Amino acid sequence: MATLATRDDYATVRPLPAVAGRDAITLASGVVAHGTIVPVARDAAIFAQEDEVAHVYKVISGAVRVTRLLADGRRHIVAFYFAGELFGLEAGDTHQFAAEAVVASRIAFVRRSAVASEAEHSGDAMWAVWRLMAQELGRAQDHALVLGRLNAEERVAAFLRDMAARAGSGDSIDLPMSRTDIADYLGLTIETVSRTLTHMERLGAIRFAGARRIHLRGGRPLAKVA
Template sequence: MHAYTTSRIEAQSRSPQPNPPETFHPALLQPLNFFPAGAGIYAQGEKAGVFYQVEFGAVRIYRLLADGRRQISAFHLAGETFGFEGGATHHFFAEAINATGIRVFRIAAGADMSHQLLPLALKGLTRAQEHLLVLGRQNAIERVAAFLVDMAERQGGLRKIELPMSRMDIGDYLGLTIETVSRVFTRLKKKGVIRLISLRSIEIAKHDALQNMSE
């Protein structure tokens, strides 16, 4: 794990959370670790800690094929937890997308955290299985619509949402190329469903239409 600094960093206020972030026993609390954009948090094959919580910023979880193809299995925003593993080692890579603050929670010797981790694992499992439907059976527009609806929900259901990740990250999350992602954004814009305020900031003009497109 590449911790660029372990000193305490002033955390900026979190974006509104539809599901309030989990809180854990203070004795387990670790200082905030800071990761600059693109920094690895852990790598496939590394020994697994227990779990991580995003304080601010955003994280991508991904896996690679030998020829470089990449599948991002999840994004994690402020307040969300990730990184728990079944075995002793990580099966995926985790990287900071932007400047990101992470808290690492470790098991106190002998403590049984399964009671706290199980709901997190089950939530992640449901999320992953729902994403399987998107990747396996939805077309490009449906995929992007589902992604935007999900991001909007996780940012409190506001009209204006921030996309902390690049088009390439979005493509690798949705199983599309950046060109297709870009074209779908343009199509949604022409239909008046979304407005592109800037590259990483969009406004959802017709939430119902977007919801319908995601099926």
């Protein structure tokens, strides 16, 4: 199914240790740590599924997808991250997921130890990390609800609403990811995603301006989910 992104397909980006810590990265309001901003090409890996957890990441510009691969090749996208968002926070020492740039992006690498020591010394930082974790948990639970109980139309509508809030401006949504990415995020096939979007356009709920730019019309697809 679909084109797979395995570890060997792309070179993993590895910032030189020597230059790490050059930039001041704002993890949360008031919480700043040193890190390195690295340009990452489209589809290049930021970390792989077996990598040791060494950093926490912030999207400076562009977009990131976090994925899991099943042994038989099925792919699941855990989450997308956009400019300003943090990702890569995991409890264990080995990444359970892989992360790749959806489009050419600039990613801040902050050493996990830097975040940890920041959190130990400052209640604010600790609190910020906690909030981030809680937000991730909420997103994952929402995602499970979408995958467990919504039909194709509802899933795509929920996705568009989420994207409108996070990657859109006004009623215009800029989708940096492919239909394959959307399908793997929503537990559907690319054909179903495509058909559903076409159907929504026919209904007048959305309008296309190229395959990856969508205008919402009258918030019609918003009506469904809690």
